[in-house]
Amino acid sequence: MYGLPRRSRALLLGLILFVVGSTMYLRSERLSTVEPISTYFPHSGIHLDRSVLKSRADAIKEAYVHSWHGYIQYGFPMDELLPMSKRGGNSMSGWGASVIDGIGTAVLMELPEVVEEQLKFISQIDYTKCEHQINLFETTIRYLGGMVSAYDLLAGPYSKFIQSGMGEKNHALVHSLLKQSVVLADALKWSFNTTSGIPMPFFMLHDRRIKSEDINSIAGFGTLVLEWTRLSDLTGDPQYATMSQRAQEYLLKVENPEIGEPFPGLLGTHVRLNDGKFVDSHGGWGAMGDSYYEYLIKMYAYDPARFKRYMRRWVEAAESTMTYLTSVPGPSTRPRSNLIFVGEYSNGKQVSMRGSHLACFIGGNFLLGGQLLGEMKYNIYGLQLVEGCRATYAKSPSGIGPERFGWDESLVPSNQREFFARNGWYYSGEIDYRLRPEVIESYYHAWVVTRDDKYRDWAWEAFVAINRTCRTEHGFTSISDVSREDGGNKDDKQESFWFAEVLKYLFLIFNEEGIQAKENIGFVPGKNQKWVFNTEAHPIRRY
Numbered sequence: 001m002y003g004l005p006r007r008s009r010a011l012l013l014g015l016i017l018f019v020v021g022s023t024m025y026l027r028s029e030r031l032s033t034v035e036p037i038s039t040y041f042p043h044s045g046i047h048l049d050r051s052v053l054k055s056r057a058d059a060i061k062e063a064y065v066h067s068w069h070g071y072i073q074y075g076f077p078m079d080e081l082l083p084m085s086k087r088g089g090n091s092m093s094g095w096g097a098s099v100i101d102g103i104g105t106a107v108l109m110e111l112p113e114v115v116e117e118q119l120k121f122i123s124q125i126d127y128t129k130c131e132h133q134i135n136l137f138e139t140t141i142r143y144l145g146g147m148v149s150a151y152d153l154l155a156g157p158y159s160k161f162i163q164s165g166m167g168e169k170n171h172a173l174v175h176s177l178l179k180q181s182v183v184l185a186d187a188l189k190w191s192f193n194t195t196s197g198i199p200m201p202f203f204m205l206h207d208r209r210i211k212s213e214d215i216n217s218i219a220g221f222g223t224l225v226l227e228w229t230r231l232s233d234l235t236g237d238p239q240y241a242t243m244s245q246r247a248q249e250y251l252l253k254v255e256n257p258e259i260g261e262p263f264p265g266l267l268g269t270h271v272r273l274n275d276g277k278f279v280d281s282h283g284g285w286g287a288m289g290d291s292y293y294e295y296l297i298k299m300y301a302y303d304p305a306r307f308k309r310y311m312r313r314w315v316e317a318a319e320s321t322m323t324y325l326t327s328v329p330g331p332s333t334r335p336r337s338n339l340i341f342v343g344e345y346s347n348g349k350q351v352s353m354r355g356s357h358l359a360c361f362i363g364g365n366f367l368l369g370g371q372l373l374g375e376m377k378y379n380i381y382g383l384q385l386v387e388g389c390r391a392t393y394a395k396s397p398s399g400i401g402p403e404r405f406g407w408d409e410s411l412v413p414s415n416q417r418e419f420f421a422r423n424g425w426y427y428s429g430e431i432d433y434r435l436r437p438e439v440i441e442s443y444y445h446a447w448v449v450t451r452d453d454k455y456r457d458w459a460w461e462a463f464v465a466i467n468r469t470c471r472t473e474h475g476f477t478s479i480s481d482v483s484r485e486d487g488g489n490k491d492d493k494q495e496s497f498w499f500a501e502v503l504k505y506l507f508l509i510f511n512e513e514g515i516q517a518k519e520n521i522g523f524v525p526g527k528n529q530k531w532v533f534n535t536e537a538h539p540i541r542r543y
């Protein structure tokens with residue numbers, strides 16, 4: 001705690017913000033759900049023409065094709081393209097992650113030749129063999145999620161696209177997506193055979209040595225349940241759902257809350273595989289915690305009948321986040337700031353004012369919760385968080401936000417005091433950009449909820465900045481320094497999630513044409529939403 005308690009003025013109707021030192025406690029009254037969001041967040045008045053939207057959607061598609069060609073030329077069949085050294089890298093088990101992560105976006109973009117090439121390749125992967133270490137979380141969200149989602153799309157609303165674009169023979173290839181998902185899950189499932197039933201985070205496929213003395217992170221085993229449950233629902237074989245949900249129980253009800261649950265619903269980070277007990281009390285919505293919270297509400301979106309408990313757990317975490325983790329940057333330097341950030345906690349209840357690009361998905365996640373539960377307070381809070389993360393983009397000379405940032409007035413580095421006074425945050429730790437999606441993902445949700453084209457403009461600005469700094473002759477790359485206008489050095493990695501997430505959210509925010517629009521197949525959260533995105537942005541059909 002720094003300084004004396006000090007009360008701050010209400011920023012928005014219905015929200016009273018208490019600033020205690022540097023930590024702001026936020027209490028919200030129950031707001032009417034009948035009133036539109038524009039009552040609280042006025043519409044900017046920006047309306048984009050269809051022709052503008054079309055040219056933007058086309059530019060995103062062009063970026064996909066450019067990245068795909070680079071990958072095929074120099075990276076395929078390895079996991080990803082290293083565009084500067086013009087070769088492939090295997091950071092994701094070596095089964096060709098970019099293909100599986102890329103197929104869903106290619107389907108939505110209606111690129112039949114690309115999809116056909118991807119389907120053929122996927123049908124021939126041997127998921128029973130792997131020389132590299134398996135990361136169960138990454139393998140689930142990228143490979144299993146990618147295949148199950150592509151199956152949901154191609155056996156569902158995009159089956160017409162298959163027929164008209166690719167011919168009848170490809171139906172067998174579509175079904176191989178599901179078969180291959182079963183092969184993969186069967187190759188991985190022994191890792192759940194620990195004393196507690198919490199799976200091992202890393203292992204060699206053929207090792208089969210259970211190491212129950214290890215630990216796993218809450219995101220590591222709390223972000224499997226959507227993909228493994230969907231696989232059971234599609235195949236009628238309950239074992240995958242049972243395994244993943246059994247592990248999840250340790251997070252729904254914590255064995256040792258005095259350590260593992262420092263705030264109601266907000267958990268520590270690491271859990272022991274032998275007894276399911278937490279070993280630490282630090283955490284938040286950033287790395288290793290993030291998608292556990294994300295999936296609580298997404299499971300409810302997937303099937304409200306089966307996953308009400310998950311939703312209640314999300315509500316607990318959301319309420320604690322609003323109450324204990326919210327803070328405004330440097331209240332004394334920016335008294336009228338309406339920026340809100342979410343901090344991280346360590347040693348139990350100490351909240352530090354640091355954030356990350358990864359945690360910027362939280363605005364979108366609150367907006368999803370607000371839509372599903374009809375709770376205006378989550379929508380408002382979500383939009384405020386989107387503004388905070390937007391500031392990290394808008395005020396960076398490159399136009400892209402950093403991997404890590406801070407807003408603790410007492411810790412501003414001396415060479416950033418002026419920057420902080422102007423912008424309300426400062427660079428703190430890593431300043432690179434790895435083609436991450438979270439800020440754009442939240443813009444997507446903000447646009448869906450508000451229908452305010454301002455968010456489309458923000459997404460476009462982000463794309464133009466990425467295209468300007470990360471584009472290479474053969475694809476896109478991570479960059480070293482977003483605090484420089486040119487983005488610093490090109491770091492030589494085109495992550496597979498560039499295809500799965502960044503390009504998909506960008507395409508969906510601009511695209512008003514194609515099957516998606518004509519068939520009204522409901523990607524949009526809310527009452528008629530038919531899909532839920534896994535944490536890798538693979539759309540899974542709601543149960």
Ligand SMILES: *[C@@H]1O[C@H](CO)[C@@H](O)[C@H](O)[C@H]1NC(C)=O
Pocket residue numbers: 189190193
């Ligand atoms: C799990 O372990 C038990 C006993 O150690 C063994 O009988 C069983 O076959 C194992 N299951 C899997 C899926 O490996």
Ligand SMILES: *[C@@H]1O[C@H](CO)[C@@H](O)[C@H](O)[C@H]1NC(C)=O
Pocket residue numbers: 059464467468471
């Ligand atoms: C993206 O970069 C390419 C290559 O520099 C350029 O030709 C294209 O116009 C850019 N697109 C946008 C939308 O800025």
